[in-house]
Amino acid sequence: MIGFLHRLYAGFISPPEAPKTDSALRFGLLGASFIAPMALILPAKSHPEVIVACVAARDRVKAEKYAKEHGIPVVHDTYEDVINDPAVSCIYIALPNSHHYEWALRAVKAGKHVLLEKPSTSNASEAKKLFGNHLFAAPGAPVLLEAFHYSFHPAWQIFLQLIHQDPLAGPVKIAYSQFFLYKGFLNRNDPSEIRLRYALAGGCGMDLSSYNVSHIRQMLADSHPNVQSANFRMLSTSKPPLDEQDLKQIDEAVTATFKSATGAEGRIVADLSTAGGWPIIPASWSRNLPSIGWPKCVAELGEKQIEDDTELTDGETHVVQRTVTFYNHIAPSMYHSIVVQDKHSIKRDVETVHSWTQTRTVKAYDWPDKSDGRQGESWWTTYRYQLNEFVHHVKGRKGSGVWFSGQDSIDQMAVIDEMYEKGGLKARPSAAFESEP
Ligand SMILES: NC(=O)C1=CN([C@@H]2O[C@H](COP(=O)(O)OP(=O)(O)OC[C@H]3O[C@@H](n4cnc5c(N)ncnc54)[C@H](OP(=O)(O)O)[C@@H]3O)[C@@H](O)[C@H]2O)C=CC1
Ligand SMILES: O=C1OC[C@@H](O)[C@H](O)[C@H]1O
Numbered sequence: 001m002i003g004f005l006h007r008l009y010a011g012f013i014s015p016p017e018a019p020k021t022d023s024a025l026r027f028g029l030l031g032a033s034f035i036a037p038m039a040l041i042l043p044a045k046s047h048p049e050v051i052v053a054c055v056a057a058r059d060r061v062k063a064e065k066y067a068k069e070h071g072i073p074v075v076h077d078t079y080e081d082v083i084n085d086p087a088v089s090c091i092y093i094a095l096p097n098s099h100h101y102e103w104a105l106r107a108v109k110a111g112k113h114v115l116l117e118k119p120s121t122s123n124a125s126e127a128k129k130l131f132g133n134h135l136f137a138a139p140g141a142p143v144l145l146e147a148f149h150y151s152f153h154p155a156w157q158i159f160l161q162l163i164h165q166d167p168l169a170g171p172v173k174i175a176y177s178q179f180f181l182y183k184g185f186l187n188r189n190d191p192s193e194i195r196l197r198y199a200l201a202g203g204c205g206m207d208l209s210s211y212n213v214s215h216i217r218q219m220l221a222d223s224h225p226n227v228q229s230a231n232f233r234m235l236s237t238s239k240p241p242l243d244e245q246d247l248k249q250i251d252e253a254v255t256a257t258f259k260s261a262t263g264a265e266g267r268i269v270a271d272l273s274t275a276g277g278w279p280i281i282p283a284s285w286s287r288n289l290p291s292i293g294w295p296k297c298v299a300e301l302g303e304k305q306i307e308d309d310t311e312l313t314d315g316e317t318h319v320v321q322r323t324v325t326f327y328n329h330i331a332p333s334m335y336h337s338i339v340v341q342d343k344h345s346i347k348r349d350v351e352t353v354h355s356w357t358q359t360r361t362v363k364a365y366d367w368p369d370k371s372d373g374r375q376g377e378s379w380w381t382t383y384r385y386q387l388n389e390f391v392h393h394v395k396g397r398k399g400s401g402v403w404f405s406g407q408d409s410i411d412q413m414a415v416i417d418e419m420y421e422k423g424g425l426k427a428r429p430s431a432a433f434e435s436e437p
Pocket of ligand 1: 057119
């Protein structure tokens with residue numbers, strides 16, 4: 001309990017303030033966004049090499065209020081002014097998805113490093129144009145990272161090790177990922193709700209399920225699994241400010257299945273407006289009551305034959321079938337649990353002679369081994385780990401080795417496009433912005 005309170009307080013409320021080094025990176029923010037305080041402003045406080053230097057919003061009064069609230073010293077009039085500020089070397093982009101391509105491209109062309117919110121762009125065609133830009137081939141090119149923060153937390157890396165690199169791990173057969181937000185999280189009547197606007201590249205497939213897609217791509221160890229099926233639950237309102245395109249194209253929930261190159265299966269469930277499923281209360285009553293479940297990933301592995309000191313008689317083999325369940329991989333620094341279940345069987349041909357199950361729970365708030373460029377504290381959030389890695393990359397240092405490459409981002413968007421198309425919806429529209437070569 002004390003550990004939980006400490007992680008909550010230091011990670012999400014009041015991190016210890018680090019004195020800044022002379023070579024600290026100065027970040028500019030595009031937009032007075034909802035997520036920047038959690039994803040960058042708070043993590044920057046404890047990072048000796050990060051200063052949040054300036055912000056601009058479409059409305060200057062809003063930007064000034066935001067800057068005051070978050071201790072940001074400079075307010076610019078426009079996003080463009082932030083990018084062109086010579087005192088700034090890094091840009092954080094948390095704009096509607098439809099604006100990611102344009103502003104990331106503008107920023108990298110101005111020579112700035114970019115931490116870009118997920119999903120990286122509106123679709124794969126934009127992702128190819130952005131990450132495939134010739135300037136990334138030049139030496140000293142800017143760093144551009146799609147902010148899949150959860151990947152940078154040690155717990156996610158330990159989870160991947162348990163399914164891909166452990167002596168008891170057979171091949172992955174099924175990768176499952178779920179992510180729910182409760183009904184009421186989104187305000188359908190709010191014209192500024194970016195998740196519900198087709199023109200802003202919204203929809204659950206882009207928003208929540210971009211996480212699920214990235215989870216199963218890593219769990220299946222296949223950058224571009226084939227989409228087998230996709231089902232969308234569409235918006236359950238027809239009130240303004242939604243327009244006709246929103247009503248036809250905006251999904252609130254997704255279920256989809258995938259097949260990897262090795263034949264393994266991926267399954268995802270994501271819901272921006274989860275209701276019902278309450279225990280005891282009859283379904284007809286609870287149907288409209290908000291509900292929620294843990295974000296969860298489950299990997300079911302195939303059998304692996306092992307050789308250990310278990311006594312075997314002639315013709316017997318010892319096999320292990322592992323299932324690993326990760327609860328709360330999205331905000332693991334608050335609390336998480338990785339349950340490893342190993343079903344051991346002694347087999348004679350196909351017949352099981354004897355079997356037993358070993359279950360253990362793994363937690364990793366920090367790296368178990370701090371050598372080799374790994375840094376962390378138990379209270380670091382996923383965003384703090386991500387920022388650490390981003391800074392290492394910009395500074396040309398090794399870091400922990402966790403990264404999300406440009407090709408990863410392109411493949412990620414291709415899978416999302418294919419999911420929409422498989423489910424009878426359109427991939428999200430490209431921005432009108434055309435950059436000079
Ligand atoms: N990593 C994470 O945990 C999370 C990531 N995200 C991602 O971050 C991005 C921003 O999300 P979030 O912070 O929740 O969003 P907000 O609703 O706070 O919007 C972000 C900013 O978009 C700007 N904006 C520019 N043009 C428009 C427009 N036409 N309509 C509405 N807003 C506009 C606004 O800027 P201005 O201030 O200039 O008006 C606003 O501050 C998304 O890509 C989302 O997927 C979101 C939540 C969590
Ligand atoms: O982490 C998140 O949770 C809420 C979502 O709507 C958001 O976009 C996502 O990044």
